[in-house]
Amino acid sequence: MIAVVGAGLMGAATAWQLARRGHRVTLIEAYDMGHKRGSSHGSSRIFRHAYADPFYVRLTGRASEEWRELEADASTPLLRTTGGLDLGEGRDPEGLAEVLAAAGVPYELLGAEAARERWPYLRFTGPALYHPGAGVLDADATVAACVRRAVEHGADVWSGVRVTGVDVRDKVLLRTADGRELAADTAVIAAGAWLPELGLPVALPRLTVTQQQVFHFRQREPDERWPVLVTKDARMQTYGLPSGSDGGPFPAMKVAEHDRGTPTTAATRSGVVDPSSRTRVSEFVRDRLPGLEPEPVAEATCLYTTTPDEDFVLDRHGPLVIASPCSGHGAKFAPLIGAMAADLATGRAEPHPRFRLDRSA
Template identity: 60%
Template sequence: MGAATAWAATRRGQSVVVLEQFGPGHDKGSSHGSARIVRRAYPDPMYARMTGRAMELWRELEADSGERLLRIVGGIDHGRLRDPERIAATLAVVGVPQELLPAEEAARRWPGLRFDGPVLFHPEAGTVDAAAAVTAFAERAGARGADVRYHTAVRRITPLGEERVRLETTDGDTVTARRAVVAAGAWVADLLGGLVPLPELTVTQQQAFHFPRLDPAAAPWPVVVHKDALSTYSLPGGRDGGPLDGRKIAEHDAGGTTSAETRSGRVDPRARKRIIAYVREWLPGLVAEPFNETTCLYTSTPDEDFVLDRRGPLVICSPCSGHGAKFAPLIGEMTTDLAMGVTDPEPRFALSGSR
């Protein structure tokens, strides 16, 4: 989100400094790896509408960078706790193409996937290469004059009235600016503690697994969101999926509570066991043994809405809760609007008020 904000702000001619505590392409937070889901399917009309503008901006980033970042394969929602009929109704209102299929027809269309109820399919879904997107955002911002500083951690943030802010780094340097956008993921509460009234932010370590397909030559499956006994998502694994286009699978909300500094980085064997059992039952077109696994961090609000607001010279940018990646270029635009005073925050993302 920080890199996306730098891209958006430099496209408007703003002077930008990016301070990143780790190196390029690091795996310490939530933005590494080659595959995240992009999709239009939400039961909430606000988010469904936001996905449309986000997809347009992803295409603008591809054109700007000359990199292919999106892989459009369509999207599936199913499961007794997913309510595909409700999502279909929302998409119809928003104007997103979609179709509801009986389980038997969906199984014929996508051999190797199993269904037991109505299935929603919409074509405007797929994956984005997360690591390549961060690189593209940062490189294009740098080409427009942004000063991108890696291995530069912020130690203290000090507002200087309503229109200036000072940032002190651990190497003793100081940056003074009109605005500071704090898009620090799992570190945001530590950086802003006492400065703004943050909602409760819970950091969890999630696990993801990659499984080989029985028939690697078959057409790619759509991305899938499935809520039944487990709340899972699966998608083509991109570069992390290996040369045989393995499938990435994870639970949405089953990670243990941790912090940015205390996370173990080790996969929970109980999660691995659950996902292997899930693959055997619902994804018979896969070999039920993972060949790769990884962890990442979720930083979640109680209602899973984002935090995107401004207090004086500080813009707080925490669009997360495990579903923010698809919105990254749009979040960059919204954050830049707040920093420049162009708009007020979306009420549902504000630090107070209707939240």
């Protein structure tokens, strides 16, 4: 029997992958399914291929296939293609174009004037890279689909059950706050921001948990079709994408800083939006995104869990598999990470060297 601790995007995807392969699975979640306390809630996350690192570009191709497999298995649309723009000197559109070209990913490299003609509701100060394969994925619907299909494939689900102890002998013994014990042959720990607090009998890399803020801005023209955006200049690094249901009934864009989160822990995060972030993002919208009203109509907080090198943690230590595909860019890989974690849990694959627990040793 394989236990999966945590039913966010990664844990839910892992449970789905394991159950559909015929394994006995128990999925354990400390809160209600689809809760808003961690990193996996909300209806809009970016999917994109544009990475400066060819390794992650290759992973996005594999992830795209897994997204379509999950959609087919769940009979649920989860990933909507919108196209994506990368702009700003810090994003290096020309360099990104070279990486995508080498990987065979379709793209266009446009000068500022040509980009303004195509997207007049954006302000361009230099070249921009456009790749049509980018889009928006629905995190809430993905978690729900993975959990539903895992159960339909035979998985057990413990919802509202917090794991308080993890003992490793020949097997894994999980203890819970309500007095239960569960013995598993293997346990996949996909606890997100709670991972550093579990007291696991394994050395973890340094994980930094931050509270991030996201803001939703109404489109001035409801019929305009916005791509996803990733921007970086000397002042800030931001991202934007069409809002889902959490952006309100009016067409809106979700815009946020990728950096400058407030250090916290999963247990102590305030949940209060940082007003300085609201000011910076609103000023960015006013300056660079004139097609949006510059005052947010909705806002929320979430958690990032970041490694020093921003690579993921996906490794096996004895009967434990540690899955922390984090650092603010993991959501797009969810069904692929589920497959990779399932392979580790069942002994079908070795961890990738870049994702090992001891890679910094």
